[in-house]
Amino acid sequence: MIFGKIDYINLLPLHFYLKSSKLPSYVKKSIEYKKNVPAKLNKALNEKRIDCAIISSIESKKSKYKNLNIGICANKKVLSVLVEKNSTQENDKESATSNALAKVLDLKGRVIIGDKALKEYVKTPENYIDMCEKWYDLTKLPFMFARFSSVKNHNQAKKIFNDFIKHNLTPNQRIKIPNYILEHFSNTRQISKEDIKNYLNYIYYKIGKKELKALRIYIRKTKYSG
Template sequence: MIFGKIDYINLLPLHIYLKKYPLPNGFKASMEFKKGVPSKLNRDLFYRRIDGAIISSIESARKKYQNLDIGICAYKKVLSVLVQKNTPHSKDPSSATSNALAKVLKQDGKVIIGDRALKLYLEDDTKYIDLCSLWYEKTGFPFVFARFSCVKKKEIYKIILKKFSKKNIKIPYYILEKYAKRVNLDVKDIKYYLDEIIYYDIKIKEKLALKRFITQAKKI
């Protein structure tokens, strides 16, 4: 199995979960992880260079993919998917969903995502528009930024990831410190972001929100 890995803070709980998951030693040893930003993993999955990954939600709508009800979700705000105010329009090359969401919401300006966006927003939120917050204002729905998709071995992934979204993943403090240092944030900021902002269970509201977003994005 070749699993795509996005090395952002918002997927840190998944990496810890997979590391601790009780797979047989031989099976775990045979698993490969390929790192990349969301847009790269979109391409890797499309060309079958990986078997499965959490990819951009708009990309996951392709008929060729099998999807699980696991992804990166946020309700009312996300802090890490932004449009910078008073700037020329530019896409973030790392993300397909966020660029499409900015278009759907008719937001010009520079799109910024991920750990860098989180740091910028926490430093001064007056300079940025939180796209999840604006989506909620307009629709009353949460937003699904990414979803787990695969091209094969869905049943195996389903078994492995079955308990992920329902489990309280405890991240060792030294790992939180490592990411905090890398991004130049406080550990408490990362804990707040993971504990209060991001969640992973795609339920009825999330599915409705995703359907609505994809429908609107296709019209642009």
């Protein structure tokens, strides 16, 4: 199984879970080799250069994909999907879902996502609009930023990911991430460990009825046809 990995802090609990699991070593190595930003994983899965990945939720609607109810979700706030206030209109080349969301929300300015967005937000939150917060104001629903999709080895991935969800229903139930890993991400992303831990409290992975309803509304508003 060739699994593509989004190399962002928001999937740190999943990555640690996979690293600690009983997966064959060649699978674990492939995950590290195939890590990238969402937009590039979208392209890799579309071209079948990987078997499965958590990709942009808007991309996951393509009929060629099998999807699991597992992804990157947030409710009311997310801290890492932003539009910069008083800035020139600019999309984030790493994203598909967030660029489209900014248009749905009629937000003008620079779109910025992922760890670089979190790094800026924790320093000067007053300079940014949290798109998850704006989405909640509009719909009173959470938002699904990404979803697990596959073109191959779907049943194998389903077993692995369902076990992960059982351990990660709420932030309090999550597998504790060792300090040395937090230290590594803190140093490489230049974000404090406390800010990383706080941020992960906003992220959850189980997609339920509200998240699916939100995705349907979002897709309808983007007029995306797949």
